[in-house]
Amino acid sequence: MRTPSLYSQDDPISAALKPPPTETDAERTARLLAEAEAKRISEQIDEELRLEREKLKKNKGDVKLLLLGQAESGKSTLQKQFQLMYKPNSLDMERASWKAVIYFNVVRSLKHILATLEAWGDTLEEFGVPSNGPESLEDSVSHSPLRPRINGISEQPSPSSSLMHPTDGANGISDSPNTRPSTAASHHPTASLDSNAILIANLRRRLSPLVAADAQLVDRLSGGIAVSGSGKGSVYVRSGWQSRTLETAMGKFKSSKRQISEDEKRSRESLTQEAAAPQDPLIQEVGRMLELSRNDIKELWEHPTVRGLIAKRKLKLDEWSEFFLRHISRVAASDYVPSTDDILHARIQTMGVAEHVFDVNLHGKSVTWHLYDVGGARGQRHSWVPYFDDAHAIIFVAPVSAFDQYLEEDPRTNRIDDSLQLFTQICSNALLKNVHLVLFLNKTDLLKAKLDTGLRVRKYITSFGERSNDYETVVQYFRAHFLQVHRKNNENRRVLYTHFTSVVDTKTTQRIIGNVRDSIFRGYLQSAALV
Numbered sequence: 197m198r199t200p201s202l203y204s205q206d207d208p209i210s211a212a213l214k215p216p217p218t219e220t221d222a223e224r225t226a227r228l229l230a231e232a233e234a235k236r237i238s239e240q241i242d243e244e245l246r247l248e249r250e251k252l253k254k255n256k257g258d259v260k261l262l263l264l265g266q267a268e269s270g271k272s273t274l275q276k277q278f279q280l281m282y283k284p285n286s287l288d289m290e291r292a293s294w295k296a297v298i299y300f301n302v303v304r305s306l307k308h309i310l311a312t313l314e315a316w317g318d319t320l321e322e323f324g325v326p327s328n329g330p331e332s333l334e335d336s337v338s339h340s341p342l343r344p345r346i347n348g349i350s351e352q353p354s355p356s357s358s359l360m361h362p363t364d365g366a367n368g369i370s371d372s373p374n375t376r377p378s379t380a381a382s383h384h385p386t387a388s389l390d391s392n393a394i395l396i397a398n399l400r401r402r403l404s405p406l407v408a409a410d411a412q413l414v415d416r417l418s419g420g421i422a423v424s425g426s427g428k429g430s431v432y433v434r435s436g437w438q439s440r441t442l443e444t445a446m447g448k449f450k451s452s453k454r455q456i457s458e459d460e461k462r463s464r465e466s467l468t469q470e471a472a473a474p475q476d477p478l479i480q481e482v483g484r485m486l487e488l489s490r491n492d493i494k495e496l497w498e499h500p501t502v503r504g505l506i507a508k509r510k511l512k513l514d515e516w517s518e519f520f521l522r523h524i525s526r527v528a529a530s531d532y533v534p535s536t537d538d539i540l541h542a543r544i545q546t547m548g549v550a551e552h553v554f555d556v557n558l559h560g561k562s563v564t565w566h567l568y569d570v571g572g573a574r575g576q577r578h579s580w581v582p583y584f585d586d587a588h589a590i591i592f593v594a595p596v597s598a599f600d601q602y603l604e605e606d607p608r609t610n611r612i613d614d615s616l617q618l619f620t621q622i623c624s625n626a627l628l629k630n631v632h633l634v635l636f637l638n639k640t641d642l643l644k645a646k647l648d649t650g651l652r653v654r655k656y657i658t659s660f661g662e663r664s665n666d667y668e669t670v671v672q673y674f675r676a677h678f679l680q681v682h683r684k685n686n687e688n689r690r691v692l693y694t695h696f697t698s699v700v701d702t703k704t705t706q707r708i709i710g711n712v713r714d715s716i717f718r719g720y721l722q723s724a725a726l727v
């Protein structure tokens with residue numbers, strides 16, 4: 197059989213593609229150019245497909261692990277623990293960029309404290325701190341005549357009637373009328389209140405340049421990207437932000453046109469925080485201001501009014517705020533270098549999905565793990581789905597300390613309720629039905645601390661009822677709810693591995709990671725044996 201030649205009369209497609217006999221020279225040139233461009237694009241697509249196929253083939257034996265859970269649950273902190281365990285040098289390389297985050301955490305905390313103080317007219321001495329504990333304090337608050345001066349400081353929302361059932365109108369979350377702000381002017385300040393207010397006003401004035409650096413720090417960290425609907429000015433960072441921040445810090449070097457050797461490059465890359473940070477004028481300036489303000493920050497943090505607001509839960513600070521303010525003498529020192537513990541406590545929100553690759557050894561065999569750390573805020577969750585297809589395992593992180601907290605994105609939703617709803621979606625997702633499932637009931641250290649202050653779970657989750665408010669009863673109660681969700685959505689009879697964790701605790705977390713790694717490997721080897 198004869199193979200039709202290009203533009204053969206016998207071949208209808210060739211006939212259709214044949215240029216018209218009236219084609220001019222200009223038209224011919226244009227046609228040839230267009231054909232060449234089409235060929236180039238087609239070859240490029242072929243090449244991309246080939247690379248993708250190769251990558252898939254290469255990654256076929258890799259383990260893909262997703263870290264899922266709501267915002268602030270501890271996913272990125274857990275990722276840091278993986279990094280510490282399997283790629284410790286890479287955390288060292290990032291130390292410089294974490295300094296910017298920690299400074300930002302401190303500045304944001306100061307801003308929040310000062311705004312809360314202002315709302316209360318800088319005085320709170322009438323409250324005092326009765327000796328019979330915080331529970332009675334909380335109760336006394338609702339009868340107290342003192343109210344914040346301005347709107348905007350969130351009060352205690354109504355409790356979640358039962359776990360997983362969104363609060364209805366009756367249970368809706370709004371500031372109760374008797375805690376609405378009124379004017380502080382009606383509470384005649386005594387002389388000591390006056391001097392207190394003056395003292396705080398002076399601290400506010402002296403700290404104002406530092407607080408004003410907030411906007412620049414946000415800009416530096418987010419690279420100028422604002423995420424809409426991200427709550428009260430949260431800062432999101434994309435995958436690889438650490439090296440971008442470092443690049444800015446190293447900008448002075450980069451501006452040099454001189455060619456640099458590989459050795460020189462390596463030595464620059466290995467620069468530690470101490471050497472790299474001074475290259476970034478902003479971080480340097482904030483560091484200087486922090487050092488100068490060290491005593492003022494301490495004075496503010498230890499001030500009886502601030503202590504009183506915290507005890508009354510009128511001032512609610514995030515865990516990282518408390519951590520860095522407690523360590524302010526060290527953090528504000530001129531030669532400050534973030535410790536690994538500081539990095540584990542630093543807070544910056546994840547945007548989208550950040551991939552981290554590790555080589556994990558087991559029984560002398562090295563397997564590449566791809567760990568996907570996702571952004572947990574509601575506006576970020578849509579970006580998880582493309583990673584469901586070929587995931588081997590999920591660690592779902594649920595912060596059990598959050599029973600008295602509400603979503604930043606939706607202040608009507610109790611955080612434990614949100615975690616349970618999210619866990620339901622994950623357990624029932626068809627794409628994930630064969631995935632190895634691990635549950636981390638996280639922030640147990642904070643849960644213990646909250647219960648120790650006398651905070652009662654039933655106040656926020658009414659279904660907890662008259663159960664004992666001790667740590668063991670509370671964690672088992674929450675665990676039972678997650679197990680129930682899993683049981684109800686478990687057609688494939690898969691096992692759910694649960695762990696009580698505090699992922700800022702390196703020793704215990706690394707032991708748990710070891711267990712998780714072994715159980716994932718067992719499942720992985722079994723499924724590999726089936727193919």
Ligand SMILES: Nc1nc2c(ncn2[C@@H]2O[C@H](COP(=O)(O)OP(=O)(O)OP(=O)(O)O)[C@@H](O)[C@H]2O)c(=O)[nH]1
Binds near residue numbers: 270274540573642699
């Ligand atoms: N004390 C304590 N703090 C924790 C624990 N887990 C996380 N944190 C802190 O909680 C904050 C939030 O943790 P992240 O790991 O950033 O939360 P995330 O889940 O990655 O949040 P998104 O990126 O917004 O989804 C950080 O400041 C952590 O140091 C814990 O078990 N105990």
Ligand SMILES: [Mg+2]
Binds near residue numbers: 273544545570572
């Ligand atoms: Mg994160």
